[in-house]
Amino acid sequence: MTNQEIAKIFYEIASYLEMQDIDFKPQAYEKAAMNLETLSEDVEEIYKREGLESLKKIPGVGQSMAEKIVEYIKTGKIKEHQELKKKMPVNIEELTAVEGIGPKMVRDLYKHLKIKNLKDLEKAAKAGKIRDLPHFGLKTEQNILEGIEFLKRSKGRFLLGEILPNVYEIIAQLKDLKEVKQISEAGSVRRRKETIGDVDILITASNPKKVIDYFVTFPGIVKIWGKGPTKASIRLKEGFDVDLRVLPEKQFGSALQYFTGSKEHNIILRKIAMDKGLKLNEYGLFKGPKMISGQTEKEVYNALGMDCPEPELREDQGEIEAAQKGKLPKIIGYKDILGDLHCHSNWNGGENSIEELSEEAIKMGYQYLGISDHTKFLRIEHGIDEKQLAQQRKEIDKLNSKLKAHNSKLRILQGCEANILADGSIDIKDDALAKLDYSIAGIHSQMKMPKEKMTERIIKAMKNPHVDI
Incomplete structure (x- = not known):
């Protein structure tokens, strides 16, 4: 995750430099940040193995930026970034998240109204103070308020493309444990929704306690919400929560089906089970006290008289009816x-x-x-x-x-x-x-x-x- 952290800082440095009307350097930092984001290997591992010179082989990274990457690896911060933040004490990431607001607009808002964050911005816009600033106007003020409302509605959600690399990295680390037998993401990540709230990961393991103990020591954890013998919940510094559940093998399929969702899909599925005199939950599919399926998702769906729909289809938009008729569409892979x-x-x-x-x-x-x-x-x-x-x-x-x-x-x-x-x-x-x-x-x-x-x-x-x- 070091790549994403350094890329974020480089983007912020670019924004601070752009505020000062500095040419070329902001674009250089942005280019380096984009290349770090898409790098297939962690820069810290590259540096440990081959030293500073190897970092200069990354497109867009020269001597100066390579030294800053090393500085972050060693200290967890970059001096230039800290100094720029002191000169312009604004939450650049928060303010530029509002559509239409760029670094130079942030600079002008701070210069004229001492706006430092989203709260200050909303207060000033609602008070009608922004429209009178040079090069702003009423329309800009209205657009800012609309942008703030959109941010509020989407607060706590993350773009799938931003969150997936982290999910894959977590799964890869857990897979390295010999105790882990089966593993899968669940929830909206598995359904590949455009935005994600939090992340669910399900596993089966020969030693649940060891896996849970390892999980809560992951780098980048800012809070441990809970830890038990078969479940733990953490928050990563990227801002999203990850729930890990360790399940018995015989329940893995039913739990994966349940936690993948969607809620609407599951409601219909449970009704079908009830109509057949069965009970469906995360623990399995039951006829009375007897569990009749649950080890795999396919087993659960087949027992309910239908094919198993791909996770991306499970939104109660006709996929259950298609599954019952054996006419599920083929997802483009x-x-x-x-x-x-x-x-x-x-x-x-x-x-x-x-x-x-x-x-x-x-x-x-x-x-x-x-x-x-x-x-x-x-x-x-x-x-x-x-x-x-x-x-x-x-x-x-x-x-x-x-x-x-x-x-x-x-x-x-x-x-x-x-x-x-x-x-x-x-x-x-x-x-x-x-x-x-x-x-x-x-x-x-x-x-x-x-x-x-x-x-x-x-x-x-x-x-x-x-x-x-």
């Missing part, structure tokens, strides 16, 4: 994905060459790989122009010939991620777009236009015959 049309190479915003991306695509079983680098309007991302697109085409053609010679199923497609300018035109000439296999167009600037103007802008871009996505 990773192996069903034949390609990707939105990949950035090291021609601008990406870290890998087109050849390296194609090698990875082959490993993933892809049949096509679309290279869609940013175009010239995005100078900060080193956007490429018409001449560079022509040069890139030569490289792609050469690689495709090489792939064909090796009887590879993969074909590399050339696209681009072009910019929709304020008037709806595209920043790349039509004759250059026409030579591409496809093109993506998106808005990367002037995102706060009036609705009518923005609609006209989008429609004009959509009418361009060379824009595909």
